[in-house]
Amino acid sequence: VPELPEVEEVRRSLEPHIVGKRVTAVRVDRADFVVGGPLDSIIGRRFETTHRHGKKLFCILDDGQTILIHLGMSGRIDVVPREAEILSHTHVILTLDSGQQVRQRDPRRFGGMWHYPSFAAATAAEITDKLGPDALQITAADFDVWIGQRGHLKPRLLGQRDVAGLGNIYVDESLWMAHLHPLQIVWRIRPAEKKALVKAIHEVLRRSIGMGGTTLRDYRNVSDQPGAFVRELRVYGRGGKPCKRCGTTLRSATIGGRTTVHCPVCQRRH
Numbered sequence: 001v002p003e004l005p006e007v008e009e010v011r012r013s014l015e016p017h018i019v020g021k022r023v024t025a026v027r028v029d030r031a032d033f034v035v036g037g038p039l040d041s042i043i044g045r046r047f048e049t050t051h052r053h054g055k056k057l058f059c060i061l062d063d064g065q066t067i068l069i070h071l072g073m074s075g076r077i078d079v080v081p082r083e084a085e086i087l088s089h090t091h092v093i094l095t096l097d098s099g100q101q102v103r104q105r106d107p108r109r110f111g112g113m114w115h116y117p118s119f120a121a122a123t124a125a126e127i128t129d130k131l132g133p134d135a136l137q138i139t140a141a142d143f144d145v146w147i148g149q150r151g152h153l154k155p156r157l158l159g160q161r162d163v164a165g166l167g168n169i170y171v172d173e174s175l176w177m178a179h180l181h182p183l184q185i186v187w188r189i190r191p192a193e194k195k196a197l198v199k200a201i202h203e204v205l206r207r208s209i210g211m212g213g214t215t216l217r218d219y220r221n222v223s224d225q226p227g228a229f230v231r232e233l234r235v236y237g238r239g240g241k242p243c244k245r246c247g248t249t250l251r252s253a254t255i256g257g258r259t260t261v262h263c264p265v266c267q268r269r270h
């Protein structure tokens with residue numbers, strides 16, 4: 001499942017192909033895949049910039065029309081020459097005046113495309129109060145919302161309301177790096193621990209972005225390249241193996257329906 005680093009890698013690898021390029025044709029194979037479609041109004045417009053918040057990727061055209069791309073579970077954005085064979089599960093094709101096409105395919109269709117008349121309309125609809133600040137932008141003060149709250153740390157981080165963009169992989173990695181237990185009650189987290197958590201989140205995300213993200217199975221960037229961060233994972237997928245810090249056997253448990261791996265010695269609850 002793409003998390004923040006993978007969406008950021010898609011954004012970075014997509015941007016040079018689309019910015020300044022004009023849309024010359026649009027093909028939508030599944031009408032229900034494009035919300036607010038049918039996208040005819042973007043024909044003739046140029047892409048001006050891109051923006052990411054959490055796992056949401058916005059592509060903004062020169063008249064403000066905005067397309068939100070959600071990659072879902074196994075969604076892919078491909079940039080290919082117009083002549084390239086159309087692979088199955090390709091639902092949207094945008095032809096550009098460069099001769100290239102941006103294609104979104106999604107075998108499991110948890111993703112999609114949303115069309116908005118303006119960037120303001122897009123952010124108003126998408127960056128609601130259910131979505132916290134972007135994980136790369138957070139500060140320790142953003143976690144002051146935990147004061148007096150009884151929730152557990154990992155479910156709170158996965159919930160997107162406190163911080164946007166983190167999923168199972170990067171939460172487990174960040175908690176291990178910050179020495180925090182996944183089931184730590186949030187109101188008891190000390191100010192120094194909030195700082196350590198922010199530092200860990202930023203470090204894990206930045207290192208993953210630098211390596212093109214994490215590919216477990218499906219994820220590729222727009223040039224069909226997988227991410228290499230999987231080699232760097234310290235806890236995710238390592239239940240039963242020794243902690244890379246203290247050698248203790250890592251424990252695997254199900255928390256909030258998600259497999260969670262932590263070190264019982266390095267990450268203690270208090």
Ligand SMILES: [Zn+2]
Pocket residue numbers: 243244245246247248263264265266267
């Ligand atoms: Zn340990």
